[in-house]
Amino acid sequence: MSPTTDFDVFVIGGGSAGYAAANTAQEMGARVAIADPGPLGGLCILRGCMPSKAILRSSDVIALMRRASEFGLRPVDAQADLSAIIDRKHKLIREFADYRIEQLKNPRFTLYEDGASFVSPNEVRVGERTLKAKTFIIATGSIAGKYPVPGLIDGEYITSDEALELRKAPESMIVLGGGPVALELAQFYRRIGVRVAVVQRSVHIMSSGDEDLARPVEARLREEGMQVFTDTRLLRVEADGAGKRVFFTHAGEEKSVEGDVILQALGRRPNTERLNLEAAGVELSDNGGYIRVDPEMRTSQSHIFAVGDVNGLHEVVHTAIEQGEVAAHNAVSAQAARRMDDRLKTTVVFTDPAVASVGLTEKECRAQNIPYLTASYPFNDHGKSLCLGEPHGHVKLLCDPETGEIIGGHIVGPEAGELIHSIIATMYFRGTVGDLLKIPHYHPTLSEILTYPAEELAEKLPQAK
Numbered sequence: 326m327s328p329t330t331d332f333d334v335f336v337i338g339g340g341s342a343g344y345a346a347a348n349t350a351q352e353m354g355a356r357v358a359i360a361d362p363g364p365l366g367g368l369c370i371l372r373g374c375m376p377s378k379a380i381l382r383s384s385d386v387i388a389l390m391r392r393a394s395e396f397g398l399r400p401v402d403a404q405a406d407l408s409a410i411i412d413r414k415h416k417l418i419r420e421f422a423d424y425r426i427e428q429l430k431n432p433r434f435t436l437y438e439d440g441a442s443f444v445s446p447n448e449v450r451v452g453e454r455t456l457k458a459k460t461f462i463i464a465t466g467s468i469a470g471k472y473p474v475p476g477l478i479d480g481e482y483i484t485s486d487e488a489l490e491l492r493k494a495p496e497s498m499i500v501l502g503g504g505p506v507a508l509e510l511a512q513f514y515r516r517i518g519v520r521v522a523v524v525q526r527s528v529h530i531m532s533s534g535d536e537d538l539a540r541p542v543e544a545r546l547r548e549e550g551m552q553v554f555t556d557t558r559l560l561r562v563e564a565d566g567a568g569k570r571v572f573f574t575h576a577g578e579e580k581s582v583e584g585d586v587i588l589q590a591l592g593r594r595p596n597t598e599r600l601n602l603e604a605a606g607v608e609l610s611d612n613g614g615y616i617r618v619d620p621e622m623r624t625s626q627s628h629i630f631a632v633g634d635v636n637g638l639h640e641v642v643h644t645a646i647e648q649g650e651v652a653a654h655n656a657v658s659a660q661a662a663r664r665m666d667d668r669l670k671t672t673v674v675f676t677d678p679a680v681a682s683v684g685l686t687e688k689e690c691r692a693q694n695i696p697y698l699t700a701s702y703p704f705n706d707h708g709k710s711l712c713l714g715e716p717h718g719h720v721k722l723l724c725d726p727e728t729g730e731i732i733g734g735h736i737v738g739p740e741a742g743e744l745i746h747s748i749i750a751t752m753y754f755r756g757t758v759g760d761l762l763k764i765p766h767y768h769p770t771l772s773e774i775l776t777y778p779a780e781e782l783a784e785k786l787p788q789a790k
Contacts, residue, residue: 331356331457331458331459332355332356332357332358332435332456332457332458332459333350333355333356333357333458333459333460333656333657334346334347334350334355334356334357334358334458334459334460334461334462334653334656334657335357335358335359335360335441335449335456335458335460335461335462336350336357336358336359336360336461336462336464337360337361337441337449337461337462337463337464337465337600338359338360338361338367338463338464338465338466338633338635339359339360339361339365339366339367339425339429339436339464340361340366340367340368340369340370340464340466340633340645341367341368341369341370341633341642341645341646341649342464342466342632342633342634342645342646342648342649343359343361343367343462343464343632343633343649344359344367344425344428344429344649345632345645345646345647345649345650345653346462346464346630346632346649346650346652346653346656347359347429347434347462347653348428348653349649349650349653349654350462350653350656350657351433351434353653353654353657353658354657355653355656355657356435357433357434357435358434358435358436358437358456358458359429359434359435359436359437360436360437360439360440360441360449360451361429361436361437361438361439361440362438362439362440363438364422365422365425365426365429365438366418366421366422366425366426367425367466368466368467368634369642370418370421370422370425371418371422372485372486372489373642374642375417375418375421376414376417376418376489377485377489377506377509377510377513377675378675379413379414379417379418380410380411380414380489380513381509381512381513381675383405383410383413383513383517384405384512384513384516384517385516385677387403387405387516387517388516388549388677390403391403392714395714396714404518405494405516405517405518407491407492407493407494407517408492408493410517411489411490411491411492414489437451437452437454439451439452440599441456441600442599442600442601442604443461443600443601443602443604443605443607444601444604445604445605446604446605446606446626446628446629447628449461459628459656460628460629460630460656460657461605461628461629461630462629462630462631462632462649462652462653462656463597463600463607463616463624463629463630463631463632463635464631464632464633464635464645464649465595465596465597465600465635466595466596466633466634466635467593467594467595467596467634467635467640468593468594468596469484469485469486469589469593469594470591470592470593470594471594472589472591472592474501474559474561474562475560475561475562476561476562476563476564477562477587477589478562478564481562481564481569481587482501482569482586482587482588482589483586483587483588483589484588484589484590485506485510485588485590488510488514488588489510494514494517494518494519495519495584495585495586496519496520496585497519497520497521497522497568497583497584497585497586498511498514498519498520498521498522498584498585498586498587498588499521499522499524499569499571499582499583499584499586499587499588500521500522500523500524500588500590501524501559501571501587501588501589501590501591502523502524502525502589502590502591502592503523503525503526503527503529503530503531503532503553503555504530504531504532504590504592505531505672505674505675505676506590507523507525507588507590507591508523508530508531508542508546508674508676509674509675509676510588510590511523511546511551511588512546512549512551512676512677515546515549515550515551516549520550520584521551521552522551522552522553522554522582522584523546523551523552523553523554524554524557524559524571524573524582525553525554525555525556525557526556526557526558526559526591527555527556528555528556529543529555530542530543530553530555531674531680534672534680534682534686534688534735535686535687535688535721535735537701537719537721537737538680538682538721538735538737539680541678541717541718541719541737541738542674542676542678542680542737543555544717545676545677545678545717546676552582554573554575554580554582556575556576557573557574557575558573558574559571559572559573560572560573560574560579562587568583568584568585569583569584569585569586569587570582570583570584571583571584571587593634593640594613594614595613595614595615595616595634595635595636595637596634596635597609597614597616597635602616605626605629606625606626607624607625607626607629607631608624608625610637612637613637615635615636615637616631616635616636616637617636618630618631618632618636618638620664620665620666621651621652621655621662621663621664621665622636622648622651622652622655622665623652623655628656630652630655630656631652632645632648632649632651632652633645633648633649636648638665638667639667639670639672641671641672643671644670644671647665648665650663651663651664651665668684668752669683669684669749669752669753670683670684671683671745671749673741673742673745675742678715678717678718678737678738678739678741679736679737679738679739679740679741679742680735680736680737680741681735681736681737681741681742681744681745682733682734682735682736682745683733683734683735683745683748683749683752684723684731684732684733684734684748684752685697685723685732685733686723686733686735687699687723687733690723690732690733695732696725696726697723697724697725697726697732697733698723698724698725698726698782698785698786699721699722699723699724699778699782700721700722700777700778700779700781700782700785701719701720701721701722701778702719702720702774702777702778702781703716703718703719704716704717704718704719704720704738704739704774705717707771707774707777708769709769709770709771709773709774710738710739710771710774712769713739713771715738715739717737717738717739718736718737718738718739718741719736719737719738720734720735720736720738720744720774720775720777720778721734721735721736721778722734722735722748722758722761722775722778722779722782723735724757724758724782724786726785726786727786727787728757728786729757729758729759729782729783729786730755730756730757731748731751731752731756731757731758731761732752734748734749734752734775736748739771740771744771744772744774744775747761747772747775748761748775751764758778758779758780758782758783758786759779759783759786761775761776761779762776762779762780762783
């Protein structure tokens with residue numbers, strides 16, 4: 326390689342979004358480079374969705390074992406071995422990461438195992454090299470955020486990164502935050518025997534969604550012995566040799582909780598600090614410093630794209646992959662540009678009960694003045710869920726009040742992350758509540774519960790009157 330090398334597409338970041346972008350661009354005939362300082366694999370594989378789901382399986386199993394007598398079985402004294410759980414996770418993650426590393430090191434790409442920073446809108450510095458490219462795709466992801474809470478000092482709390490690596494469970498833990506990461510890890514640690522308190526600033530946990538989806542999860546967490554404080558304002562953190570104490574206002578008075586470990590899970594921030602975006606002329610949003618993009622994934626510089634968590638649009642893996650593919654197409658092709666469409670925006674939170682959503686929420690419909698009809702049905706009145714011993718939660722559908730087209734679907738309950746795909750598939754084809762009713766649903770299954778709110782909504786449509 327000469328000191329200056331030209332590429333058609335230069336991808337910064339080799340995670341799920343970055344690899345999808347590089348793969349798509351190369352398949353379209355582009356000369357592609359990837360820069361990633363490592364460890365190679367990306368957030369989802371190394372420190373996100375895959376390792377967290379691996380350990381959650383262990384806590385789900387132990388929670389079910391403790392319910393043995395409920396199912397007519399002799400009770401067992403189930404105990405967790407956190408070190409063994411982490412060993413299992415590492416084995417699984419190594420397999421996933423090795424496959425991704427093999428993909429990144431394929432000779433069809435030029436891989437630089439180093440960070441990249443812009444020196445101009447058309448050049449990046451990678452190690453000792455200055456490299457040029459026609460287009461750039463930024464896919465550097467996100468990192469744990471830092472928040473100005475008095476006394477919350479670096480080194481005296483852990484983030485999700487460290488929470489996924491602990492080999493000795495603390496006696497007690499204070500979890501700051503009520504989003505998906507905070508709740509999944511909080512429930513995991515509670516189920517393996519840790520005393521856990523959750524302190525959430527918003528009125529309810531999972532504050533971006535509808536309140537009725539959050540309340541069954543809150544109830545279940547409290548049933549399992551967890552303290553959950555919502556609608557709080559963090560005041561300060563104090564630490565001494567005996568532990569850590571978090572002070573906050575709640576219900577009009579100052580309260581505090583004490584624990585051995587603080588898990589700071591208040592949110593993440595875009596990983597942009599080392600990119601030198603000022604040199605590239607790339608603008609950031611006013612909300613959190615994410616890279617501002619349009620539906621074509623273009624930044625303020627039309628030849629520079631940003632995909633995945635770094636743009637903050639919807640921080641889930643399948644969306645990041647689609648954004649990477651859209652950006653790569655637009656970076657390489659002279660044909661009509663592709664655009665992202667968030668009509669089927671989907672989220673799953675892997676708590677127990679799980680929460681899954683696709684499309685519009687009631688909160689979004691009200692904010693955007695979108696007319697809708699809604700109906701729901703509880704799992705505690707559904708045969709299969711009662712047989713499974715899983716009565717928590719409900720399903721909810723939103724539809725257009727004139728046509729009956731489904732515009733949103735939400736599930737809080739057993740296997741929500743699997744059941745949501747029935748609604749996604751129907752919405753993909755712009756199906757109506759009537760279409761959902763016509764689709765055969767085997768009995769007894771969890772999926773057939775979706776027909777009950779669909780039937781209620783169908784009866785409310787103009788053509789049914």
